[in-house]
Amino acid sequence: MSDVRTIGVLTSGGDAPGMNAAIRAVTRAGIYHGFKVIGIRKGYEGLLHGDMEELTLRSVGDIIQRGGTILQTARSAEFSTEEGVKRGLSMAQVFGIDALVVIGGDGSFRGARDLARLGMKVIGIPGTIDNDIACTDYTIGYDTAMNTVLDAIDKIRDTAYSHERCSVMEVMGRHAGWIAINCGIAGGAEAVIIPEQHFDIDKDIILPIIEGRNRGKKNYLVIVAEGIGGAAEIARYIEEKTDIITRETILGHIQRGGSPTMTDRVMASRMGVYAVELLKAGKYNRIVASQGGKMVDYDIEEALSMEKTIDEELIKIGKILAL
Numbered sequence: 412m413s414d415v416r417t418i419g420v421l422t423s424g425g426d427a428p429g430m431n432a433a434i435r436a437v438t439r440a441g442i443y444h445g446f447k448v449i450g451i452r453k454g455y456e457g458l459l460h461g462d463m464e465e466l467t468l469r470s471v472g473d474i475i476q477r478g479g480t481i482l483q484t485a486r487s488a489e490f491s492t493e494e495g496v497k498r499g500l501s502m503a504q505v506f507g508i509d510a511l512v513v514i515g516g517d518g519s520f521r522g523a524r525d526l527a528r529l530g531m532k533v534i535g536i537p538g539t540i541d542n543d544i545a546c547t548d549y550t551i552g553y554d555t556a557m558n559t560v561l562d563a564i565d566k567i568r569d570t571a572y573s574h575e576r577c578s579v580m581e582v583m584g585r586h587a588g589w590i591a592i593n594c595g596i597a598g599g600a601e602a603v604i605i606p607e608q609h610f611d612i613d614k615d616i617i618l619p620i621i622e623g624r625n626r627g628k629k630n631y632l633v634i635v636a637e638g639i640g641g642a643a644e645i646a647r648y649i650e651e652k653t654d655i656i657t658r659e660t661i662l663g664h665i666q667r668g669g670s671p672t673m674t675d676r677v678m679a680s681r682m683g684v685y686a687v688e689l690l691k692a693g694k695y696n697r698i699v700a701s702q703g704g705k706m707v708d709y710d711i712e713e714a715l716s717m718e719k720t721i722d723e724e725l726i727k728i729g730k731i732l733a734l
Contacts, residue, residue: 415532419511420448422480459490496529515539554675577632583666588603600634697709
């Protein structure tokens with residue numbers, strides 16, 4: 412049985428569509444089960460400075476459809492230090508917070524792990540558009556980000572076809588190519604370049620484009636993950652090698668914004684409720700995860716030690732369908 416009475420909730424790291432749905436779910440499920448819920452603004456930075464307010468049923472109304480996070484998020488250099496973590500724990504105790512729900516990515520979970528090592532009860536909810544949390548099949552914000560990218564691909568394709576051009580599009584994914592590979596398949600890319608795989612620009616980009624042109628293709632798309640970068644340089648190289656007019660597009664932070672899709676709203680809601688139910692059951696220091704469509708949870712230390720690899724089948728499919 413749980414000895415938790417008050418739950419703190421914060422969002423940390425990069426914002427992701429669906430975070431508000433998770434805040435709403437944690438708050439409403441918490442109140443349903445008899446907990447007091449405190450919202451912490453601006454992530455760990457807000458925890459350090461006591462920037463908090465009690466959340467009510469009404470205060471989380473009309474937010475499920477909103478992108479970003481109503482609690483805001485910020486980086487905190489101080490919290491990355493041992494003294495900063497101790498100060499964060501002390502401030503949580505000032506506000507009577509018995510357990511902390513952290514919505515964010517790998518770095519956010521490491522902060523939660525550090526608090527857990529000092530005695531704070533924590534639960535992590537994976538919220539990052541990159542889908543790079545190893546213990547879960549899916550992270551909040553991933554579906555919305557991919558749909559934003561796909562919409563941009565479709566629009567750029569119209570112009571590329573009209574002018575018989577090649578487009579090089581850089582999408583988010585500093586260490587993970589999940590957005591790139593899926594949007595490459597869905598958008599019909601000739602080449603997808605991701606951090607997980609070494610690439611040869613002539614073999615992996617130039618050759619497919621020339622072969623496509625020889626078969627009568629009128630436009631070409633290359634997707635490059637942020638972790639590879641260099642979209643402008645790749646575009647110039649393609650144009651020099653092929654004489655095909657080539658333009659780069661870096662989507663940037665537009666991928667983080669926008670109203671979350673149905674998938675992100677439902678997944679965030681399920682994860683938020685599950686997090687509260689873990690606390691109610693007296694299960695602490697866990698990371699919520701989706702495996703095979705079901706909610707599961709992992710010890711936070713175990714979750715952070717896991718590594719996620721790109722799906723080789725997706726890479727194979729992308730190459731087959733690029734012909």
